[in-house]
Structures are given as C-alpha cells and as structure tokens.
Amino acid sequence: MSIQKSPLPARRVRRLHVRADAEDDARHAATLLSDALSTASLPGADRGRLIVIQRLALGRISAHVSPASLALRIERVTRDVMSQAVAYDVPAAGDANAVVFSDRGDAIIALARLHARGAPAREWFWTAIVRGWRADASRGERWSLLLQAAHGVPEAAVVAAALIDQAIGAGVEDALLSSIPAGQGGQWLRMEGWSGFPTEPLPSRPPHLTRRRAEIVNRWRRNWGPTDDRLVWLTTLLTVLEHPAAVADPRLPAKVAFILRAFEREGPPHSDSQSERVTRVDRPGVPEDPAPEVFERASAPQSHPQSSGDSDRRVSFAGALRPTPIAHETFDRPSDIVHSPGSRVGRKAEQVHAPKTLCGAFTPCAGLLFVVPILERLEFAAFLASQPTFLDGGLPARLLWFIGQRVGLPPNDPLALAFHAEFGDQADPVFFETGDLASHLPGRARDILSSPKPRAPLDSPFTAWLTAVRRWSRRHPRMGLTTLIRRPGRVHISRTHIGACFALSQIDVRVRRLALDVDPGWVPWMGRVVQFSYGDHHGPD
Numbered sequence: 001m002s003i004q005k006s007p008l009p010a011r012r013v014r015r016l017h018v019r020a021d022a023e024d025d026a027r028h029a030a031t032l033l034s035d036a037l038s039t040a041s042l043p044g045a046d047r048g049r050l051i052v053i054q055r056l057a058l059g060r061i062s063a064h065v066s067p068a069s070l071a072l073r074i075e076r077v078t079r080d081v082m083s084q085a086v087a088y089d090v091p092a093a094g095d096a097n098a099v100v101f102s103d104r105g106d107a108i109i110a111l112a113r114l115h116a117r118g119a120p121a122r123e124w125f126w127t128a129i130v131r132g133w134r135a136d137a138s139r140g141e142r143w144s145l146l147l148q149a150a151h152g153v154p155e156a157a158v159v160a161a162a163l164i165d166q167a168i169g170a171g172v173e174d175a176l177l178s179s180i181p182a183g184q185g186g187q188w189l190r191m192e193g194w195s196g197f198p199t200e201p202l203p204s205r206p207p208h209l210t211r212r213r214a215e216i217v218n219r220w221r222r223n224w225g226p227t228d229d230r231l232v233w234l235t236t237l238l239t240v241l242e243h244p245a246a247v248a249d250p251r252l253p254a255k256v257a258f259i260l261r262a263f264e265r266e267g268p269p270h271s272d273s274q275s276e277r278v279t280r281v282d283r284p285g286v287p288e289d290p291a292p293e294v295f296e297r298a299s300a301p302q303s304h305p306q307s308s309g310d311s312d313r314r315v316s317f318a319g320a321l322r323p324t325p326i327a328h329e330t331f332d333r334p335s336d337i338v339h340s341p342g343s344r345v346g347r348k349a350e351q352v353h354a355p356k357t358l359c360g361a362f363t364p365c366a367g368l369l370f371v372v373p374i375l376e377r378l379e380f381a382a383f384l385a386s387q388p389t390f391l392d393g394g395l396p397a398r399l400l401w402f403i404g405q406r407v408g409l410p411p412n413d414p415l416a417l418a419f420h421a422e423f424g425d426q427a428d429p430v431f432f433e434t435g436d437l438a439s440h441l442p443g444r445a446r447d448i449l450s451s452p453k454p455r456a457p458l459d460s461p462f463t464a465w466l467t468a469v470r471r472w473s474r475r476h477p478r479m480g481l482t483t484l485i486r487r488p489g490r491v492h493i494s495r496t497h498i499g500a501c502f503a504l505s506q507i508d509v510r511v512r513r514l515a516l517d518v519d520p521g522w523v524p525w526m527g528r529v530v531q532f533s534y535g536d537h538h539g540p541d
Helices: 023-039 067-082 091-095 104-116 139-150 156-170 173-178 184-191 211-224 229-242 244-248 252-266 366-377 380-386 395-406 414-423 443-450 461-475 481-485 509-513
Strands: 050-053 098-101 208-210 314-316 335-339 346-352 358-363 489-493 497-503 521-523 528-535
Touching: 023 067, 050 067, 050 104, 098 104, 104 139, 104 156, 139 156, 139 173, 156 173, 156 184, 156 211, 156 229, 156 244, 184 229, 208 211, 208 229, 211 229, 229 244, 229 252, 244 380, 244 395, 358 414, 366 380, 366 395, 366 414, 366 461, 366 481, 366 489, 366 497, 366 528, 380 395, 395 414, 395 461, 395 481, 414 489, 443 461, 461 481
Parallel strands: 497 528
Antiparallel strands: 050 098, 208 314, 335 346, 358 489, 489 497, 521 528
C-alpha cells in the first residue's frame, strides 16, 4: 500500500485481502475500508511524505462496524507500522514493513539514480513506486517504466528532466533515449503541461545549454531528425534543467522547435576561428563524433574566446559560446553573493551552504509560502506567460526572496537559501524599460494598484508585486504582510516539492476562510508542488 498526500490520491491500496462467509459481505467490507481509509488521519503521510507499507493487518472486522470506527482502527494500526518505518536508502529497507520517501517525485528520481548506476533495485517497495518494475527487465524497458511513472505525477516536466539528468550524469543517456518510441515526445509534452509546439520566431534571448547537453542534442538530432517531436521534448527538458522556471513558459517547446529547424536550414558554421570551434567532451564508450556542432550559427551576433575547462560552459542555441559557469541543480552550490532585486549592485554576504534536500528545517517565516496562492489570485502566472523573458531572469524566485527580505527573512533561513539558489550570483536583469511596467501587469494586479494610487512610483516588478500582495493581504485576510509571513514552522524542500508544516495552534481563521493554507499543488512558475500541513513539532531543535 502506498500513501501520499494530495494532489495525487491520498491513499492507494494495491491489493486488498478480505475473507468473508459471503461475497456480498466481502464487497461490503471493501466499501467500508475504502470510506474509512479516505477519512483516517495518517501521521507522516498527511505532511506530504510518501510512505509505502508492505502489509497492514487490520484483524477481524464486524459487518456492522461504522466507517468512523474503522478509520480509528486504521489510524491505530498504521501508527504502529509507521513508528518502525525506515528510509529507502538504509540497508534494512528491504526487510522493513514500511519505507519512507520525501514524495513520489523524489522516489522516482531515486530509483532512476540507482538504475543509471547499474544497481538492480530488487527491493519490494520499488514496484509500488513504478508500476510494472522488474529488476530483470532490460535496461531500456526499465527506462521506459521510469519515464511513464514520471508522467503520472503533476510535476511531470521536472521529474522527467531529473531522470534525463541522472542518465547524463552516469553517461547512459543513450540507453534512455533509445527506449523512446516515435511519436512519444509530443504526447509527453502535453502531459507535462504544454499544449503543442508550432514553430515561433526566434526569441531575442535564446536559452542556453551546457556543452555536454548540447552535444547530446546534436547527436540525437542526427539520429531522429530536426523535426522529430522526441528531439523537441529532449531539448525542452534540458532547457528546464538549465532554467527550472522555464517550465512555466507556455511557448518553450515552440521556441525550441523553431531553433532546431532554423539550425537545420542554416547548417553548422564553417569557420576556423577559435570562438566558433567546439571542443568535444570525451566520454568513455561513445565514438568520436566527426561533426561536433553545438547549436552555433555562422550568423551569431557575438563570440567570446574559449579557455581551459570550456566543457563546463553554457552554449547558446542560436549564438556563440557564453563564458557563464554551469548551473548546477538547486541547492548544489554555496551562495556567497546576495543581490538586492531591483538593483544591479550586489553585496557580499557570509558564505552559506544550502543542502540538496531540506526535511523539516525550522524557519520563523514559514508563512512566506502563503504568498504563492496570493500571487496566483493576482494572475501572476498569466503575467509570466505573457512575458517569458521574466522567467529567464528568475523573477519568481527573486520576487519571493525580495518579499521575504522586506519582512525580515534571515539570509541563512532555509527559504531564503532555497529561493536564492534559484538565481545564485547572477546579476539582476533589467525586466522593464522605464514607463512600460503598467502595460505588462494583468487585470487583477492593475485593479488593486489603481485605487488608491501608490504614493511611491512602481519602478520595478518587485515593488509593483510587493505592493499588490500587501494590498491584497490587507483587504482580504485583513492583516499586514509581516503578520501573514512571520509564522514559525518547518519547511520541507526537495527538487520537486516545497511545503510548510505549522503547529495546530497556528491555525488562523483569517487564513482558513480564504483557503490560503489549502495546497496549491503543482505551481509551474515555482517549478514545484506546494503543500501546507499542520502538526505537532514545529519549533527550533
């Protein structure tokens, strides 16, 4: 049995054994169990974690028991089983009756990591994570099963991109890509939230890939062809790996398709200049490529000289090499520069390290995540969709970081580290020209900012959205941003999820009345599933 908090079904039973004197009694017991399981309060699972239970013995059940009484029994038995649950990566996990994961997306990524490294992954719980999983299946079949499982979660684009990243990290990306049948790329793009990919004009700021990833796209462009939907899918997800917020761009596959076709029409450059020459990344087991093009065009507007270690450079789809360090995945590098959003001046800060996964880290500003549903109601997603360049500049993470700073979010807070890691030490981009801000805002944001007229000019998107969120908070829950945000709690942050857990005493009728603490679920511009829960332990250790 696997148990997980919504937006997936909260509890799922893979196999139910009921013994009764009559078939009607067995059906009645199954119905009772379904009702009771849907209403039972399950610790751990109700805080967003995925808990896989091998066997849950409920004993003898009376035919006249009520669903409420049966739910209490399920809670009691489950509590005993969960008290002995272990993490999936400990040696005793194979013999345990219950295994814990951060969430379903992370569980799929963990299995992909083992598979990429050649580990057999024979433990019983992997079949509950990926339907049909068999350790004795061929390598390609197992990659197919993993990709199917990745597209069964709301955050499909992020999880599928992480699977590709695991394969590339282990040097086995060819086995994964060879397992994808023709015509599958377009279907997966739709499942990931993109409606289609008609070609569009080349964007003014094309996305970038690291040299290694660009070489993979070029190699499979020759295998699949430039118009194959699998190539569009692959390049789109590699772009998401470079820029996680790009998952909210509804036109990203269209841009990728245009760039791929434009490259095919123009062909690779024929220049011997050092700025246009590409050095191949040597990889064991991969034959030397006679034409290692990396999406460079002869008409590139600018070029930069290469230096040693250029395998870690980003490569523009439509331009020359850009000497920008490789963007590691979130929480993978220290942040030693803190930039002030809205200005182009950075200030040195104490070096801080953000872990890859934060489980239950305490923060005095857990209410900062309540800003996410407020931004949703102010049509922030539509604002970003109409201007995808804001996603390239990391506006969502910068905005949440900026709002947190205004209410006293400490620089070493786990939420500050999480949002700051999204844009790292990159210089703050210029999002608007002077006087263009109002025309870019959606209707709800313009309405709330129009009356009364702001006393200070809204000369940046940060101040504009901060003012809009502050006004919404004062008019609807009738509280200031400091009161809303400065709520102690514990945050759970992973590659695919971010959630806040508050004490039961933190339940606020003003927040509940407006459903601000109802799970937003998959938020594309966050690149994560956002969840809220209430529990017992929420203070600092």
